Amino acid sequence: MNDAPVIVHADDLFAGYLPGIDILNGCSMEVRQGELIGIIGPNGAGKSTFLKSLFGLVPIRKGTVKLGTEDITNMRADELVKRGIGFVPQNNNVFPSLTVMENMEMGTYQNPKSFKAAWERIGDLFPKLVDRKNQRAGSLSGGERQMVAMGRALMMDPQVLLLDEPSAGLSPDRQDETFVRTREINKTGVTVIMVEQNARRCLQICHRGYVLDQGTTAYTASGQELLKDPKVIELYLGTLGA
Amino acid sequence: MAQSNLGGDPLTNRVDRRVIHRALVVLVVAAAAFFLLTAMGSPALADTAIASSHASAAAGDASATATQTISIHAEAADATTAPGDNRVIQQLVNGLVFGLLLALASVGLSLIYGTTGLSNFAHGEQVSLGALLCFFFTTQQPVSLPLIPVEFTIGWPLVPSAIAAVAVAAGTGWLQDRFLWSPLRRRRVSIVQQMIVSIGLSLALVNFIQWWFGAERQRLTTSIDTRLDLGMFSIGQSTLWSLLISLLCLGGVAFFLMRTRTGRATRAVSDNPSLASASGIRVDKVVRLVWVLATGLAAVGGILLALYDNAAAFDVGARLLLLMFAAVTLGGLGHPFGALVGSLVIGVAVEMSTLWVGTDLKYAVALGILILVLLVRPQGILGRAERVG
Numbered sequence: 001m002n003d004a005p006v007i008v009h010a011d012d013l014f015a016g017y018l019p020g021i022d023i024l025n026g027c028s029m030e031v032r033q034g035e036l037i038g039i040i041g042p043n044g045a046g047k048s049t050f051l052k053s054l055f056g057l058v059p060i061r062k063g064t065v066k067l068g069t070e071d072i073t074n075m076r077a078d079e080l081v082k083r084g085i086g087f088v089p090q091n092n093n094v095f096p097s098l099t100v101m102e103n104m105e106m107g108t109y110q111n112p113k114s115f116k117a118a119w120e121r122i123g124d125l126f127p128k129l130v131d132r133k134n135q136r137a138g139s140l141s142g143g144e145r146q147m148v149a150m151g152r153a154l155m156m157d158p159q160v161l162l163l164d165e166p167s168a169g170l171s172p173d174r175q176d177e178t179f180v181r182t183r184e185i186n187k188t189g190v191t192v193i194m195v196e197q198n199a200r201r202c203l204q205i206c207h208r209g210y211v212l213d214q215g216t217t218a219y220t221a222s223g224q225e226l227l228k229d230p231k232v233i234e235l236y237l238g239t240l241g242a
Numbered sequence: 243m244a245q246s247n248l249g250g251d252p253l254t255n256r257v258d259r260r261v262i263h264r265a266l267v268v269l270v271v272a273a274a275a276f277f278l279l280t281a282m283g284s285p286a287l288a289d290t291a292i293a294s295s296h297a298s299a300a301a302g303d304a305s306a307t308a309t310q311t312i313s314i315h316a317e318a319a320d321a322t323t324a325p326g327d328n329r330v331i332q333q334l335v336n337g338l339v340f341g342l343l344l345a346l347a348s349v350g351l352s353l354i355y356g357t358t359g360l361s362n363f364a365h366g367e368q369v370s371l372g373a374l375l376c377f378f379f380t381t382q383q384p385v386s387l388p389l390i391p392v393e394f395t396i397g398w399p400l401v402p403s404a405i406a407a408v409a410v411a412a413g414t415g416w417l418q419d420r421f422l423w424s425p426l427r428r429r430r431v432s433i434v435q436q437m438i439v440s441i442g443l444s445l446a447l448v449n450f451i452q453w454w455f456g457a458e459r460q461r462l463t464t465s466i467d468t469r470l471d472l473g474m475f476s477i478g479q480s481t482l483w484s485l486l487i488s489l490l491c492l493g494g495v496a497f498f499l500m501r502t503r504t505g506r507a508t509r510a511v512s513d514n515p516s517l518a519s520a521s522g523i524r525v526d527k528v529v530r531l532v533w534v535l536a537t538g539l540a541a542v543g544g545i546l547l548a549l550y551d552n553a554a555a556f557d558v559g560a561r562l563l564l565l566m567f568a569a570v571t572l573g574g575l576g577h578p579f580g581a582l583v584g585s586l587v588i589g590v591a592v593e594m595s596t597l598w599v600g601t602d603l604k605y606a607v608a609l610g611i612l613i614l615v616l617l618v619r620p621q622g623i624l625g626r627a628e629r630v631g
Contacts (some may be wrong), residue, residue, distance in 0.1 A: 057516065071610040081522035089520065095513040100504065105503070106510050109536060152521060 004032040007191050008160060013063035015053040016152070022061065023049040025215035030211045031160075031193060036186040038206035038223060040199035040236060045212040047195040048090065051162050054193070058081055067160070068137070081108055088163040090195075093149035096138025100129055103137050103148050108153025114157070122151040124185065143174035147181075153196035154185065161185065163194040167201070179205050199236050203227045211236065264623060331474040333593045339481055341589020342488045343550055347543030347559075348566035349495055349581040350536025356576035357532045358423070358511035359433045361441040365540060365566065366559030367447035372411045372541025374451060375552035377460040379403035388454050400463055408541045415537025418443075421528045427529075444560070452556040459553035462545070484546040491542055492582055495535075499578045508532060512576060565592070565605065568612045574625030583623050587611065 008031040016022040023046045029038050039047050052058040054065055056075050059156060060181050065073045067083055077087070095103050105124060123130040126147045132140065134191045146166060153161060167175040175198060183205050186192045196202035203209050203223040211232060212220040219232065226232050319583045349366045378385050380403035384393040398406070422443075426436055467478040499505040511518045511528045519525045540559075545561070548554035566581075569600065573580025588608045595607035 055520065056605065057520075071357040077516075078522045078524050081520070087520045089517060092514050092517060095510045097513050098509060102506055102510075105506060106518070106523065109503070110506060156522065181624045 006030055007033045007068060008065040008193065009064075010050075010054060011064050011066075013050070013053055013060055013065070015049060015058050015060045015063075017049075017058060019112060022235055023058075023215055024053060027053075027212065028063075028217065029193075029217065029220075031191060033159075034186070034189055035191055036183065037191075038199075038202040038209040039193065039195045040197075040202060040226075041212035041218075042211060042236060043143055046215040047163050047212050049215075050212065050230075051087075051164050051193065051195050055085065055162055057087075066179045067108055072116050078110070081158075081228055084156075084159040084172050085154035085162065085232060086156060086160070088149045088153045088164060088166060090168050093219045094137040094140070094152070095144045097136060097224065099132040099134050099136055100140070100148055103152050104129070104133075107152040110156065110204060115155075118155045118157065120156075125154070125181070126151050142169050142179070143171070146170065146174075146178060150181065150185070154190070158190060160191045161193060161198050165195055165197055167196065175201065200227065201238075208221045249498055249621075282372055298555050312505055329597065330594070332476070332599055334590060335475045335477060337590035337593030338586065339477070339485060339550065339589070340593055341586035342492070343543060343547050344487060344562070344569055345543075345582045346488045346491055346539055346546065346590050347562060348585055349492065350532075350539045351506070351566050352570045352573070352578070352581035353512075353532050354536050354577065355570065356546060356578070357515070357529050358427070358436075358492035359506060360423070360436050360440065361567070362562065363437065364444040364447055365485045365536070366561075366563035367444055367451060368411060368414070368537045368540035369544035369547070369559035369562060370554065370556055371414065371447070371559075372463070372544030373548035373558060374455045374544075374556065375407035375410050375462065375541065376400075376404050376545045376548070377455070377462055377554060380462060381460070388450070396563060403462075404542075404545050407545060408538050411541030411544075412534045412538035415533040415535075416530065418537070419533040423533070424526060424530070427526075427621055444563075448557060448560055455556055459555045461553045462548050465473050484549055487542070488546060491539060495539070498535075501578065504528070504531070509578065565608065568609055572612050572615055574622030577622065577624045580622055580624045587615075587623070 008029070010027060010029045013027045014022050015024040018080050027050050028048065029037070029039075029050075039050060041047050049058050053060050056072075056077050056079075060074050063073070064071055067080075067085065068082070072080060072083065072085075075083075080087075095106060098106070101119070104113075104119055105115060108118055111141060129147055129151055130145065134143065137145060140148065150166070152164075163182065167178045170178060174208050179201055182192060193207065194202060206223040208220065209219050209223050209226045211226065213235075219226065219229070221229065227237070326481050332366050341616045347369045348365075350368070351362060354360055354362050354365070379396050379398050382397045384396065386393045396403075422439070423436070431439075459618065463480075467480045470482070497505075499509060507518065507523045508528050508531070510521070510523060511525050515525050517529070521581075544554065544559065547558065551558070554559050565588055569584035570581050571584065572587055573582065573584025588611075591608045591611050592604045595604045599607060619625070
């Protein structure tokens with residue numbers, strides 16, 4: 001894995017929603033092709049902001065983001081989609097008035113000819129979506145919506161998938177299913193960068209983890225190392241279930 | 243551009259049948275109530291003269307001419323016919339006609355609200371502009387452009403004039419979004435502030451249109467409409483054409499929204515613009531298309547309403563604005579077919595209410611129905627409560 005080329009490189013990012021107020025104060029990250037990266041940290045550390053800034057949804061004031069060798073800092077989201085980056089937001093991640101199939105169709109909006117093949121691929125990964133293809137996404141349960149959201153992002157066959165707290169609001173068994181799916185997606189060759197509140201579970205499946213604190217990247221190591229790191233345990237993981 | 247590669251399963255059931263049934267039930271119940279009231283006999287129903295005089299007083303209103311015609315028709319009804327029977331059918335037909343024309347004018351309002359969240363108070367002026375631009379191209383009188391002191395005569399036939407008017411009106415939609423609304427969105431100006439801007443724009447436009455075309459009512463055509471007697475009701479030949487055009491336009495909008503990729507993307511933007519952007523949809527392009535479509539449809543609505551009403555004035559859109567908002571809200575804010583259903587209910591309510599109350603109160607009845615429906619169904623007739631979690 002370490003020999004794989006660097007696919008995403010964020011260097012010293014300063015970013016925030018409001019002018020003059022930075023949430024990120026120098027975040028850096030290097031992701032190699034095929035890696036599953038987990039970003040953990042306390043509430044307000046800037047995890048989601050970091051992910052959104054990579055996807056051009058939060059303006060970056062300083063620093064650069066590169067996809068391979070191309071500078072994609074502050075690039076429009078639809079341009080990033082064209083370059084093979086998929087994003088699954090934490091909330092409001094489906095089009096509620098559209099059916100499941102129409103949601104999937106929006107995933108291939110830039111390349112409609114690929115719909116049929118992509119739909120078959122996603123149907124294999126999430127068979128439940130095939131059963132519910134004509135159901136409005138707004139009437140689905142939280143877990144099913146999460147499947148639709150991930151399926152939509154995967155329809156465009158991205159090389160990098162950004163997941164913002166995919167297990168948030170799900171029951172424990174649905175959370176497990178989400179982590180298993182995420183690992184399956186990663187095994188197909190998709191590089192995954194995932195922000196998670198469920199830090200322990202996230203670190204168990206990811207190759208490497210980044211720990212964010214007050215808008216900076218405090219630690220980085222392999223998932224297993226971070227799970228055993230006393231400082232990480234004390235600050236973020238706690239001792240329960242260790 | 244129709245999408246045909248949806249895994250072999252055609253998109254046949256996108257219009258939720260339940261909402262259609264719901265809309266039909268509302269219409270049938272309303273119609274049944276009117277018929278019941280008629281059968282029981284209403285003092286106002288017999289008072290044709292009063293209704294007639296009210297209609298004369300409200301001659302400037304969008305549908306007053308139609309009401310007047312109906313009153314005359316009722317007066318001329320054969321003595322052997324049960325009193326009021328024909329009037330009920332006639333008012334129902336007129337209500338449906340007015341509702342369809344109102345739907346055409348207001349569907350753009352709903353589309354803009356759906357995709358941008360903006361309640362565009364300047365939409366009424368787009369209706370007026372469409373009608374008066376058509377007058378500009380078709381009149382045999384000398385006309386001039388604003389600030390250019392050169393008079394000339396265009397005098398095109400009605401149909402090419404209407405097409406040119408719709409094209410110019412749609413162009414104003416493109417210009418508005420390009421130079422006003424898009425920069426405001428980019429600068430993250432709040433929706434309330436944008437709404438205030440639209441109120442300012444509405445006032446500016448209504449004054450501009452009055453300055454350009456004058457305050458008097460302008461006739462788009464001087465020919466007298468032939469009325470076709472269809473037994474229980476009569477209808478003008480040009481009204482029939484208007485009906486056909488409005489049905490075609492509304493059908494076209496429905497086809498665009500449900501069956502084309504760009505239409506489905508429009509609904510996606512309406513649902514969640516940031517997610518649409520994250521799916522690779524150029525949200526700004528979709529919104530600009532919606533502005534062009536909305537202003538174009540408002541112009542078509544304005545022209546057809548001017549033909550229905552025999553004339554157009556600078557403030558016809560402003561007079562209709564409240565009814566358009568009522569229709570869009572009643573149908574379900576932002577719902578693609580809400581404007582259609584809401585407009586039909588409002589149209590029928592407005593026209594049929596004159597059977598029991600004075601024409602001065604007809605709009606009040608429509609707005610009363612709006613309040614009643616929203617008390618029972620806050621999301622409107624077609625609006626749906628979303629599942630949380």
